[in-house]
Amino acid sequence: ALRALGRGALLTAVPALRALRRARMRVVLAAPSWLRDVAALTGAVDRLHPTEDLAELAWPGPLDLAVNLHGKGPRSHERLLALGPDRLWAYAHPDFPEVKGPEWDEHEHEVARWCRLVSWYGLAADPADLALRVPRGRRPPPGTVLVHVGGKGTARRWPPERFAAVARELSRRGHPVLLTGDARERPLALRVATAAHLPPSAVLAGRTSLRALCGLVAHARLLVTTDTGIAHLATAYDTPSVIIFGPEPPSRWGPPPDRPWHRVLHKGPDPAAVTVDEVLAAVTGRPA
Numbered sequence: 001a002l003r004a005l006g007r008g009a010l011l012t013a014v015p016a017l018r019a020l021r022r023a024r025m026r027v028v029l030a031a032p033s034w035l036r037d038v039a040a041l042t043g044a045v046d047r048l049h050p051t052e053d054l055a056e057l058a059w060p061g062p063l064d065l066a067v068n069l070h071g072k073g074p075r076s077h078e079r080l081l082a083l084g085p086d087r088l089w090a091y092a093h094p095d096f097p098e099v100k101g102p103e104w105d106e107h108e109h110e111v112a113r114w115c116r117l118v119s120w121y122g123l124a125a126d127p128a129d130l131a132l133r134v135p136r137g138r139r140p141p142p143g144t145v146l147v148h149v150g151g152k153g154t155a156r157r158w159p160p161e162r163f164a165a166v167a168r169e170l171s172r173r174g175h176p177v178l179l180t181g182d183a184r185e186r187p188l189a190l191r192v193a194t195a196a197h198l199p200p201s202a203v204l205a206g207r208t209s210l211r212a213l214c215g216l217v218a219h220a221r222l223l224v225t226t227d228t229g230i231a232h233l234a235t236a237y238d239t240p241s242v243i244i245f246g247p248e249p250p251s252r253w254g255p256p257p258d259r260p261w262h263r264v265l266h267k268g269p270d271p272a273a274v275t276v277d278e279v280l281a282a283v284t285g286r287p288a
Contacts, residue, residue, distance in 0.1 A: 001013075001028070001066075002030045002054075002066070002067065002070040002079075002080060003030070003070055004030055004031055004032060004053055004054055004056075004057065006032075006035075006152060006229055007035060007210070007229030008229040009110070010029075010038060011038070011130070011132075011229070011232035011233070012111045013111075013114045014042050014044060014129065014132075014236075015114070015115050015125050015127055015130065016114035016117065016118045017029065017042060017069075018044040018125070019115070019124060019125035019126075020044070020118065020123065021045075021046075022123070022124070023123055026046050027047075028045075028047045028049050029047070030051040032050070032051065032052050033048065033050035034210065037209070037214070038210060038211075041132040041214060042133075054079055057079045057080070058083070063083050064085065064086050065085060065087045065088075066081075066088050066089070067088075067089045067090070068089065072091050073091065073096065074093050074095040076090075077090055077099060091104045092104070101117065101121075107251070107252065109251060109252055110253055111127045112127055115127050127256070128258075131237070132233070132237065134214070134215065134218045134219075135211050135212075135218075136215075137211070137215040138215070139215070140176065140178060140220060143174075143176060143221045144176045144177070144216075144220050145175045145178075145220065145221055145222045145223075145224065146178055146179075146220045146222070146223045147163055147170075147177060148180045148181060148224070148226070149163050149179055149185060149192050149205065150188065150189075150228065151225075151227070151228040152229070155246075156226050156247070156271060157271065160192050162275075162276050162279075163196075164191075164193075164195035165196075166224060166280060167179065167196035167198060170224075170283065171196065175221070179193055179202055179204065179205055180208065182205065183205070184206075186205040190203050190205075213230070217230065217234055217236075217237050218239065222239070222241065222242070223240070223241040224242045224283065225241065225242075225243055226271055227244070227245045227253055227271075234255070235256065235259070240263075241255070242265065242279055242282045243255070243263070243264050243265065245264060245271065246266060246268060246270050246271035246272075247269035247271075250264045250266050263285065265278055
């Protein structure tokens with residue numbers, strides 16, 4: 001099963017991967033090696049085959065079935081067919097008339113998209129089947145709010161001074177606040193901490209493994225973030241969240257609409273259109 005993308009992309013494919021596993025298939029996920037821990041927490045993957053990007057895709061032996069959970073083609077179709085599988089499950093593409101899959105819907109939610117693909121081939125997939133196992137590890141202090149200051153690509157980011165204003169106000173209200181992000185985002189998180197009058201110890205960006213981050217999200221009271229991978233972890237662990245969207249619409253990448261403890265803020269393609277007051281108002285409406 002090819003999904004050589006990021007954390008959020010993997011988490012939106014979990015119901016489809018579980019459908020494959022329930023069909024008594026041995027599921028090998030071709031995905032970046034840094035996603036190994038998250039893949040294990042799905043309970044749907046027998047093995048992760050390190051594939052940092054599509055150009056690296058290779059397979060050493062016979063292959064019964066290849067499933068394209070990566071995209072609509074043509075490149076992903078071409079790379080998978082080059083492996084010589086007995087069968088390929090994929091969306092239809094005019095360049096590959098031999099692939100008799102369903103038609104691609106550009107506006108479909110990512111979870112529904114991959115459920116529909118495997119369902120077309122006869123498997124039962126539940127779009128609500130998004131939960132992950134909770135890893136063992138150190139828990140954050142009770143009532144902790146995670147503020148994730150980073151995001152994939154600058155277009156999805158919210159101004160750091162606004163994150164600082166939110167973190168400062170949450171701290172003033174008595175909530176333990178921790179700032180998360182990856183190693184590249186640590187300088188940004190330290191800047192936000194300084195502006196929010198938080199100690200350096202509150203900055204976990206660059207100091208937390210992906211497995212530990214899963215545990216933090218699972219036990220947090222609330223997550224405040226932009227549209228990035230950690231938002232999908234909040235969905236997986238039913239942790240209340242406030243998610244600032246843009247430029248991608250929540251109709252494609254947002255949390256399930258039947259879960260009111262996830263509050264989505266979207267005012268167009270620019271996340272900066274969302275104000276601090278709007279985020280704080282959404283936080284106030286979150287369950288304790």
